[in-house]
Amino acid sequence: MESTPKLLKILDVITLVLFLIAVWMVLFYAPTEAVMGNVQRVFYFHVAAGWVGMLGFLVAAVVGILYLRSGRREYDIIGVAAVEIGIVFVFINIVSGSIWARPIWNTWWTWDPRLTTATVMELIYAAYLLLRQGIEEADRRARFGAVYVLLGFISVPLTFLSARLFRTIHPIVIGTNQPGSQGQFDMAPKMLQAFLFSLFTFTVIFVDVLWHRVRIGKFAEKIEERKLRLGEEQRS
Amino acid sequence: MMTEDEQIAYEKFSSPLTSLKLYLRAILAVLGKDITAEMRSRELLSSMFVFALLVILIFNFALELDISTRLTVTAGVLWVTFAFAGTLGLNRSMASEKDRACLDGLLLAPVDRSAIYFGKMLGNLIFMLLVEMIVLPIYSLLYNTNLFSIGFLAVVMLGSIGYVTVGTLLATMAVQTRTRDVMLPILLFPVTIPLLIAAVKGSMGFLQGLEMDAIRPWLNLLVSYDIIFLALALMVFDYLVEE
């Protein structure tokens, strides 16, 4: 088995350093928010994790289309990797959101559009993993997976829209202010810096983890290939 | 070099108008076949119908559908019923093609694969609407609720179209998996959530006699959902049936 490529090793180190800096920025560099206090610091990684989750699902949808057009198995391997990472990061996003919501909204959970959409998204991609588990033949698994990822990805904005038609209490930090949302705040310059840095760091984490996961996928395929060859040799 | 017969066959396909006619005829053939078979066995309709009644019965005890709650939960109860019963029908309809490899027979025909999708989808739609047309008067009788307004029926129609559009596609997928009986609802429900929300809110709006302005967004959402997923289904159906 090939050893880890040098570039990936370097990326691992960069990711770790960036992450440590991001933690420092979030905990010490950014000022404490006046109304909410320290719990507001959850916000930086909360949004960054949500962003990475969406990025994962976007990547999965794009490679899904590429797979259907070309039939190349690499795209399928990237697709599963992206979905798995997406699921984990959306989960982090949901949990960190709950931690923040407990003191601010006075509840762990509400059926606000974003929470609803995040939950439905997790269910869609869990269904995707179950679907793949139920199909033995590799090509069909990849094809069905690609089609389902596409369907799911398109239904997500519609889910958001439909949930949004119920009024929202989720704060919108970026963009227009909406009346009725609780926990709104304006970002101080240092907060904005910490926020953008977190976004950047998490994107790098995404690339790093995706790379590792795709490598594992390729190794798994190689093992399958060797098993097949061994079986054939034994038969003849 | 073509023989005369081949020339005729070739021309059959080359003119756009006749090829459209042949396309529609193939859709109707698939639809007609499903209806004839169903009228004979009544397997699908009777199981959907009995299942729908059972769901309503369970809701009756779970929610105590008294007059005050009825107005707010009727739409929800009905759509949950339709969605569950619909899943049953969708699964059965595709399984009957897959079980004895009849799907291969359809795929061997010299028609565009989307004609097969449309035929199956229309059949499923008709069966679902039939069940709804029996369930609605019964519900209305049992709970003394007037369900028959044009707006309400339009929502039922739009919701059912969207549901079978995605449902036929995912049932085609589900019957080709190892765990096919449980697969369909798992695949179908999360993707149809926006449709179901819009259908519930839209029908509730009509039942409660809300202003059209309050209902219109839901109708728009239903129509958009139907169009988007119908287009998508046409694009991806081939990938689900071809190896």
Next chain:
Amino acid sequence: MVKVHGLVKRFGLKTVLRNIDLTVKQGEFVAILGPNGAGKSTLLRILATLSRPNVGYVEIAGYQLPSQAAYVRQHLGVVTHFPLLYGDLTAEENLRFYGRMYHISHLTERVSDVLQLVGLYSRRRDLVRTYSRGMQQRLAIGRAILHDPSVILFDEPYTGLDQEACDMLDSLLLNVATQGHTIIMTSHDLWRVAELASRFEILTNGKIVASAEKKDLPATYLLDFYRQAIQEI
């Protein structure tokens, strides 16, 4: 009629067909023989346009696969070990349904002609569900020849049939074969196809390893020929 060149089919990582070359002339009856898992059904499914090859050139009745699949299907009849019929429809309804899918003109006459040919006219109003396996298979042949295809593919048509049904199928096949159709049949039953086929191709492990015209190969030698071909691998 049928030209296959350099055909490769993989399922996932597994290669099922390796570099198949096959040419079948009009009116030939080719039997593809081989053990289970040799790739016979896969080859036939590719010819039937149900499965796409990964690599290779396939031409049937002058049309190329997969780009002209719709034209190929118009000229193709397929019989598999599944009858591809609907149990809740009568024989007549089944044929009428397929007739519509193939855009057949004068459908009523054609359907009754075919039902007579396969000897099921008297039971045309019975549900296919009530048919015996042999009758279903005869109707399946009726379904496959309904649109008068120039090429007919048979994939293990004898599976699950009793002796009598097999014999009946034989005579029906001979009848069909003498009408100038090009026929390709897979089987692992040598004796059945020994009489019918005009050429034998031995397929094992995804490769065609031997081929012989019947006129060069007395029936008594077929088994030896087959065994030898398979053992050479």
